[in-house]
Amino acid sequence: MCITPLARDMSLLFFLLCTLAVSSSNKVFIGYYSYDRATAPAGCAITPEDIPVDKYTHLIWSFATFNSTSGIIDPIEGDLITRFTNLKKKNPALKTMASFGGAGLDPSQWTNLTKTASVRETFINDSIRWLRQYNLDGIDIDWEYPSEVDVPAVVPLFKGLWDAYHAESISTNRSRLIITSAAVAGNWELDYYQPTIIQNYLDYFNLMLYDFYGTWMPTTGPLAPLYGNVSIDLDIHTCVNDYLNRNVSISKLVFGFPNYAATWTVSPSQNYLYAPSNGTGGDAGRCTNYSGQISATELADVLSNHVGQEKWDDMSKTPYLIYGDQFLSYENKRSIDLKLDYLISMGFPGGMMWVVDSNTRVSDQVWNRLNPVTTTTTGMGSKMLQLCVTTLLLSFLFV
Numbered sequence: 001m002c003i004t005p006l007a008r009d010m011s012l013l014f015f016l017l018c019t020l021a022v023s024s025s026n027k028v029f030i031g032y033y034s035y036d037r038a039t040a041p042a043g044c045a046i047t048p049e050d051i052p053v054d055k056y057t058h059l060i061w062s063f064a065t066f067n068s069t070s071g072i073i074d075p076i077e078g079d080l081i082t083r084f085t086n087l088k089k090k091n092p093a094l095k096t097m098a099s100f101g102g103a104g105l106d107p108s109q110w111t112n113l114t115k116t117a118s119v120r121e122t123f124i125n126d127s128i129r130w131l132r133q134y135n136l137d138g139i140d141i142d143w144e145y146p147s148e149v150d151v152p153a154v155v156p157l158f159k160g161l162w163d164a165y166h167a168e169s170i171s172t173n174r175s176r177l178i179i180t181s182a183a184v185a186g187n188w189e190l191d192y193y194q195p196t197i198i199q200n201y202l203d204y205f206n207l208m209l210y211d212f213y214g215t216w217m218p219t220t221g222p223l224a225p226l227y228g229n230v231s232i233d234l235d236i237h238t239c240v241n242d243y244l245n246r247n248v249s250i251s252k253l254v255f256g257f258p259n260y261a262a263t264w265t266v267s268p269s270q271n272y273l274y275a276p277s278n279g280t281g282g283d284a285g286r287c288t289n290y291s292g293q294i295s296a297t298e299l300a301d302v303l304s305n306h307v308g309q310e311k312w313d314d315m316s317k318t319p320y321l322i323y324g325d326q327f328l329s330y331e332n333k334r335s336i337d338l339k340l341d342y343l344i345s346m347g348f349p350g351g352m353m354w355v356v357d358s359n360t361r362v363s364d365q366v367w368n369r370l371n372p373v374t375t376t377t378t379g380m381g382s383k384m385l386q387l388c389v390t391t392l393l394l395s396f397l398f399v
Contacts, residue, residue, distance in 0.1 A: 027370040028350030030058040030180070030206060030254060031363065032099065035080055037356070044287030044297050046358040048083040053091040055360075055367040057350070059084070060140050060180075061098040063105070064130075068112035071122030073100075073130040085135040097178060098131065101142035110143045114153035124160045128168050131177055138178025140206070145184050146192040155197050162201035180204045185212070185239040185256075196246045205248070206352040209236045210258035213329065215281045215292045219274045223262040223329040225316030226339055229274070235316065236339070240346070255343045256352045259362045261299045261330035263292055268325045273313055275327065282326050296359040299330055331362060340369045 031051075038047045051059065061084055065074045085096045101110065114120045127139055139161065146154050161179050169176035183205035184193055195205060212234045213221030221234075228235030243253060263282025266275055281292025285302075288295050294302070302321070303310070310319050310332070318335045321328040331339075343351060351366050 027348075028057045028204070028254060029055070029363075029367055029370055030060060030204075030350070030352040031056045031356045032060045032062045032182075032352070032354045033084065033356045034062045035084070037358075038080060040287050044295070044358060046356060048080065048087055050358065051087065051356055052360060052363075053087045053094055055363060056091075056094065058095045058097060058178075058180075059087065059356070061096065061136070062355070063102045063142070064098040064100050065105075066100060066109075066113060066123060068109040069119070071113060071119040071126060073123070073126050076134065081134050088135075095137040095178060096135075097138040097140055097180070098134070098136050099140035099142050099182065101144060101182070103144050105142075105144070107143070107145060107147065110146070111150055111153075114150065114157050117156070120153065120157060121160060124157075124164050127161070128164060128177065137175070138180065138203075140180045140182060142182035144182075145189045148192060151192055151194070154192065154194055155201075158198040158201040178203050180206050180254075182206045182208055185209050185236070187239070187242040190242060190246060195243055195248045199248050199252045202252070204254045204349070205243070205252055206254045207240070207243075207256045208354070209239065209256040210354070211262070212236075214262050215264060215277065215279045217277065219277050220264050220266065220272075220327045221274055221329065222313060222316040222318040222320070224258050224331065224335075224339075225313075225318055226335070226342060227316060229315060237342075250347050251349055253348055254350050254352045255339070255348045256354065257336065257339065257362060257366055258331060259296045259353050259355055259357050259359075261294050261296075261302075261328045263294055263329075264327040265291075265325050266327055271322050271325065271327055273311075273320060282328060294328075295355075296357040296362060299328070300359050300361070302328065333365060336362060336365050337369070340366065344369075 033048070033051065038045060040046070053059070061081065064076065066072065067074065088094050088096060112119075113123055131137075131139060141157070158179070158181070165177040165179065168174070179202040181198070181202055181204075183195065184190070185208050199205070210224040212225055213219070213223060225235040227237050240253065244250065264277050265280040265282050266277055270276060282294070284291045285294040285298030287298050306321060306323050309323060310321055312319055312334070317338045318329060319332045321330075340351075351370055353363055353366065356363070
């Protein structure tokens, strides 16, 4: 069989285009896994084994803890962490990480940990031992939030982690440990957080583009407004530009999605968007038993009982629900699609979600749009690559 140079070149061109298509859609999708969800009530719980690991590139254990006086990281009791990292057996391309901090940690703990160089360095070095011990691939710093007194310590923390992780990688010939930060969405904090500098010492800022409104605000409002009220600059677009205006590279910014609802109890006669609030949260759900926020599973329960009552705010590009004395702000397919349009058009490297839930409506929608193709033996990327190779071979056989 004679293969002409033109046929050969066309076949090779097709193969290159095909493999490029496999890799070019690759975007990260990072999910925070709150381990207390494993022991939630029936119908609400999500164990590590329940997580659809083929639909994430990174999963982050939330939260690990440390001793802020000594800098030593606390051990994790039980086998849940092992079950979590064993998810990489199901998806070898998956990266598992651990987050430190969170909204529940008093920020003074970060101040105590980082203000003294020796304690800070102990934490940095112990994090390597700790991450390797638990077969984790990286660390997430969720410092909510640095204040003026912390300014001298923020950059040394991230630079210290970066330098130590690079040195450990070289000395052990292992992949460098990943560094991310759950990053504030608010210009008033950025002078203290210093993202212009610390972008050089981490892989991604996981932008927390939610909680713009909650029971701490004087009114009801959108949980994650893509664009803002004309008189208020609390919105995603403004916050993203706060980073870009500080010369932070878009390649470092991961777009954060909320996978829950903010809820309020208000006067039934004054129940509307931006209605006055006295800080009373909405009815607690059956899973989290928490007033002011409900999980994705609990939100699905509410929406099923109020079909056709959802409203839309075109300014913020978000839905909301009003019934009786309850006000809820959350995400639906339309609002998530608009955020994904924004993510893709702006060139974000991917998305992040707080928090992994047994209800996968939001995570499925984000994954399916971002569609990061993996190269695992069970992933779609492998199947597409096999198709590329098969097509190339057939083209040689039949030309």
